[in-house]
Amino acid sequence: MPRRQPGSSLTAARELYLEVTKDPSARPLVVASWQRSIEYAVKPGCIDAPYLENPNVDSPLARAALPIVTRLHEQLADDPVSTMITDRNGVVLSRTVSHEGLTTRLNRVQLAPGHVFAERYVGTNGIGTALASGRPVMIAGSQHYVEELRDFHCAAVPILHPVRRTLLGAFNLTTVRQGSAGMLMALARSVAGQIESEIAAISSRRERALFQDYMDACSSVRPGAVLALNREGVMMNEQLRSAVTGADHHALLDHAREIADDPRFEGTRSIALPSGRVAELRVSRSRRENSDAGAIFRVRVIGRPQPAPAVSAGAAPTRSGLGLVGSSPQWLRAVAETEAAFRAGSWLHLVGEAGVGKRTLVHAIHRAHGDGRRLEMVEAPLSESPHATEHWLRDVRELCAQPSTVVVLRDVHLLGDHLRRQLTSLLAHSDKAATGQLVIASQPSMVTTNQELDLLCGTSVELPPLRHRYGDIEHLARFFLLKYRPSGESSCSPDALTMLQRCPWPENVRQLESVIRGLARRPAGGIIQVENLPPECRVSSHKVLTTIEALERDAILRGLMDRNSNVQRTAQDLGISRATMYRKMRRYGIVPSSLT
Structure with missing residues (x-):
C-alpha cells in the first residue's frame, strides 16, 4: 500500500480503507477494525495515545504475568522484540525490551507503560484489535491504521479469566522484523496460555485462603x-x-x-x-x-427497624427546619451529626464523594443556625506556586481570625503534601476561642494521610453517596422535577423511576439533578418514560467506571438503542462477538428490555 505523509486526513484514511478491502490477503477482522477506526475518527497521520498517570500495575493479571514475562525477556535477550501486558482497556501496564534501538522507536510512538492503545484512540493495532475482537490477532506493517505504527509487526492475544472467561487484558509481542508472523503468533499464544494458567493457580490459592479464614471465623x-x-x-x-x-x-x-x-x-x-x-x-x-x-x-x-415516614403523593420528605430532601437513615444521621456539631461551634470535617451535597448541607445549616455570621467558601488554590500558596494561606488566616465568620475550606483533598502541612501548622497555632468556625470538606477516596489536620476538627461526618440512600432517589427526582417544571406538567412513570433507582450515580445528587433538569426542559411535558432517559441511566451496575469504560458502556447503549435492542446486530456493528457483547452488558448492568 502507498505510504502517505503525516497529517493525512480522514479522506485519505477512507481511501486506504478501500485499498484494504480490495487486498485479497486482508482478513475480515482487519477490515472490521479499520471500519471502526474510521467511525472513531482516529487521525491516521499522527499517534495520540492517552496517558494515565497511575495505571493499576498491581492487578492480579500484572502479578501473574510478571514471572512469566521476566523469564521470556531473558530468553529473548538482545532480540528486537518487546513484550507487553495491558489491561482490558488497552492501558499498557508493563513493557520489557532489551534492544536499545527498539526501545527508542517504541517510545517515539508512545507504545509505553501508561499509554492507552485501544482502537478508539489509536485505530487498528495489535493490542486494541485483540481487545475489541476478543481474538488473537497479527497486525503487520501497513495493516496498522496510524502511519507511525506501520514499521511494526504485532501479535496480541486476549487474556481471559480462567473461570469466568471475562476479559482481563492482553499479551502483546512487537517487533520490526519481517517474515516472523507465524513464530510471533505461536509464541504470543503460548505465553498468554501460561499467564491464564498462573491466574487460575493464584485464584485457586486465594479462594482456598478466603474459605479457610471464613470457616475459622464461623467455628x-x-x-x-x-x-x-x-x-x-x-x-x-x-x-x-x-x-x-x-x-x-x-x-x-x-x-x-x-x-x-x-x-x-x-x-x-x-x-x-x-x-x-x-x-x-x-x-x-x-x-x-x-x-x-x-x-x-x-x-x-x-437496633430495631424503624417505620418509614409517611409521605404524600408527589411530595418529597425533608429534614425539619432545614429543607433538605431525603429520609434514608444514613442521610438523616449525617445531617443530625453535622447540625449538632455546627450548633456546638465545633470545627467540622465533612467527608463525601463529589456531588453528595456537602455544600448544600452547609448552606442549609448556616441558614438555620448561622446567627448572622458570614459564610465564606474558600476553594483550593489553582496553583501551588510559592506566590499562590502564600496568598491562599494569608486569606485563610485572615478569614479564620474573624469570630463572626464561618469558613468552609473546600476540596482539601486536592492540596499537595507541603501545602497541607502548612495549613495544619497554621490552624494548629490558632486560638479556637478567638477564631471563626471552620468546616473542612474533602472526598473520601483522597482523604489526607496527614492525621494531624483531621484531629484539629472536633467532629468528622461522612455523607453517604446517593447509591446508599435507598428510597431517596424517587423523592429527589420529584423535587428536581418540581424545581425545573414548577407548573407540575412532568412526572416519571413507575418504570422510569425504577430505572433511576438502579443507576449507580457516580456523581451523586449533582448528576441526578443534571439528568432531571434535561428531562424537564423537553419541549413536551407529560410523563417521563424509560425511553426518554439518557444512556447513563440505562444501567444497573454500581461499579465505578473509568473514563474509558464509561465511553465503551455508552457506545454499547447507543448501539442497542439505535438497533431496537438487537444484541447480535449491535455486536456485529461494534466488531465484537455476541458472547463478548453479553459479557460487557453484564459488566455494565445493561438490561436490553429497558432500552425498547
Whole structure:
C-alpha cells in the first residue's frame, strides 16, 4: 500500500480503507477494525495515545504475568522484540525490551507503560484489535491504521479469566522484523496460555485462603454473623442470612464490597441500614503469600427497624427546619451529626464523594443556625506556586481570625503534601476561642494521610453517596422535577423511576439533578418514560467506571438503542462477538428490555 505523509486526513484514511478491502490477503477482522477506526475518527497521520498517570500495575493479571514475562525477556535477550501486558482497556501496564534501538522507536510512538492503545484512540493495532475482537490477532506493517505504527509487526492475544472467561487484558509481542508472523503468533499464544494458567493457580490459592479464614471465623467460640467476600464470590453463614434481609441485605453487601475493594482497610466500620438499624462490621483481611484474598466481616446488627415516614403523593420528605430532601437513615444521621456539631461551634470535617451535597448541607445549616455570621467558601488554590500558596494561606488566616465568620475550606483533598502541612501548622497555632468556625470538606477516596489536620476538627461526618440512600432517589427526582417544571406538567412513570433507582450515580445528587433538569426542559411535558432517559441511566451496575469504560458502556447503549435492542446486530456493528457483547452488558448492568 502507498505510504502517505503525516497529517493525512480522514479522506485519505477512507481511501486506504478501500485499498484494504480490495487486498485479497486482508482478513475480515482487519477490515472490521479499520471500519471502526474510521467511525472513531482516529487521525491516521499522527499517534495520540492517552496517558494515565497511575495505571493499576498491581492487578492480579500484572502479578501473574510478571514471572512469566521476566523469564521470556531473558530468553529473548538482545532480540528486537518487546513484550507487553495491558489491561482490558488497552492501558499498557508493563513493557520489557532489551534492544536499545527498539526501545527508542517504541517510545517515539508512545507504545509505553501508561499509554492507552485501544482502537478508539489509536485505530487498528495489535493490542486494541485483540481487545475489541476478543481474538488473537497479527497486525503487520501497513495493516496498522496510524502511519507511525506501520514499521511494526504485532501479535496480541486476549487474556481471559480462567473461570469466568471475562476479559482481563492482553499479551502483546512487537517487533520490526519481517517474515516472523507465524513464530510471533505461536509464541504470543503460548505465553498468554501460561499467564491464564498462573491466574487460575493464584485464584485457586486465594479462594482456598478466603474459605479457610471464613470457616475459622464461623467455628470460633462465639461466631455470630459472618460474611466473607472478594471480587469472585460471597460467603455468609445462616446467622447473617436470617438477621439481615431485604433492602438491608443489599445495602450491607454494597458497603462490604466497597470496603473489600480497599486492601488497606482493617478495623471497625458502622453503617446505617435502610431499616434504621446499624450494622457494626469488624473487618479483617485474608492474606496469603503477600496476596490479598478478600475480607472477613464479623457483623453485629444494632437496633430495631424503624417505620418509614409517611409521605404524600408527589411530595418529597425533608429534614425539619432545614429543607433538605431525603429520609434514608444514613442521610438523616449525617445531617443530625453535622447540625449538632455546627450548633456546638465545633470545627467540622465533612467527608463525601463529589456531588453528595456537602455544600448544600452547609448552606442549609448556616441558614438555620448561622446567627448572622458570614459564610465564606474558600476553594483550593489553582496553583501551588510559592506566590499562590502564600496568598491562599494569608486569606485563610485572615478569614479564620474573624469570630463572626464561618469558613468552609473546600476540596482539601486536592492540596499537595507541603501545602497541607502548612495549613495544619497554621490552624494548629490558632486560638479556637478567638477564631471563626471552620468546616473542612474533602472526598473520601483522597482523604489526607496527614492525621494531624483531621484531629484539629472536633467532629468528622461522612455523607453517604446517593447509591446508599435507598428510597431517596424517587423523592429527589420529584423535587428536581418540581424545581425545573414548577407548573407540575412532568412526572416519571413507575418504570422510569425504577430505572433511576438502579443507576449507580457516580456523581451523586449533582448528576441526578443534571439528568432531571434535561428531562424537564423537553419541549413536551407529560410523563417521563424509560425511553426518554439518557444512556447513563440505562444501567444497573454500581461499579465505578473509568473514563474509558464509561465511553465503551455508552457506545454499547447507543448501539442497542439505535438497533431496537438487537444484541447480535449491535455486536456485529461494534466488531465484537455476541458472547463478548453479553459479557460487557453484564459488566455494565445493561438490561436490553429497558432500552425498547
